[in-house]
Amino acid sequence: MLGWFKRGARNESDAETVASAQSTPFHTAEEGLSAPSEKQESKGHKGRLAPSTALTKHQIFYIFVLDGLGGMLLSGGVNFALAYAMYTSQNTEKNPIRLFQLPNTLAGDGAVTIIVQCIMTWFVEMGLVRYDLGNRSVQPIGFIPEPSGLWTRKLFMLEPEPGSAPDTQVHRSKFITIVQNALRGFLIAVAGFLLLWPIAVGVLSTIGEPRGGDYFYSDRWIPQAFKCILGGLLGLLTTPLMASFWLLKAGWEAKHGS
Secondary structure (H helix, E strand, O other), X not given: OHHHHHHHHHHHHHHHHHHHHHOOXXXXXXXXXXXXXXXXXXXXXXXXXXXXXXXXXXXXXXXXXXXXXXXXXXXXXXXXXXXXXXXXXXXXXXXXXXXXXXXXXXXXXXXXXXXXXXXXXXXXXXXXXXXXXXXXXXXXXXXXXXXXXXXXXXXXXXXXXXXXXXXXXXXXXXXXXXXXXHHHHHHHHHHHHHHHHHHHHHHHHHHOEEEOOEEEEOOOOHHHHHHHHHHHHHHHHHHHHHHHHHHHHHHXXXXXXX
16 A cells, blocks of 8 residues: 555656666776766666766655655554454443553553554565665665675665675575565654654543553544554554665665665
8 A cells, every 4th residue: 555655756757767767876996986877877776777966856745746656655554444443343341442452452552553554564665675775766875885894784684794795695584684674664653653642641641531450432533533543653653664784785785775
C-alpha cells in the first residue's frame, strides 16, 4: 500500500530527478572535481543514477514528503482501521478495554504496534528504495563520508574494510539476511518505544476512567484515535530514517562498484 501511495508521485518527478543527477558533478581519480561523462551519468551503479554530492530537492521531497508524510498518513489510517475492527467487535462488558490489564490493554497494544510497525516498515522501505534506485527515481546519497568504524559498518551491512569490494564467495542464507534486517527494524522500534510509549500512556491515563487501579475506555473512539496518532507519529519519525539508511548505503556501495 505504501508503494502505491508513493509511486504515483515518484513517476511525476522522475524527469526532474534525472536532470538533477545529470547536472551534478562528482569526483573521479583522474579528473578531480569535474562533470561526469555521458556514460557515467546514464548508467551510474548497476543502472542507477550517480550518487549526489549534496542533498537535492528531490531527495528532500522523497525522504520527508513521500516517505515521511506518506508513511504517517498510511500508518495512521491502517492503525485506525485495525483498532476499529479490534475493539468494536468484542464484548467489552466481558472484556473491558483497560490501560494495563489483559486481554484488552491499550498500553500493551501500543508496545506491540511500535515493534510490528517498525519491523514491517523496515522491509517495505528496503524493497521500495531498491526499486526506486533501480528505476532511477531517486539518487543515492553520496556526500556523507563512508564510516570507518567496524560496528558502524556492520550496522550498515558494509564490508569490514573501507574501500573493499564485497566478497562474492560469501553467500548468506535468506534466513540470516531476514534476521539481520529484522534486528535493525527492532532497534528502531526500541528507540520509538522509549520516545513515544511513555507519552502515550501518560496521555491515556488522563482521559481514561479510573477504576480498580486501572483506567477504562469505551470501545470507540479513544482506542481508534490512540492507535491512529501513535502509528502516524511513528511513521512520520521512522520512515524517513529508514529511507535515508538505504540511500546512504547505496551511495557508499556505488563508490566501490559493489
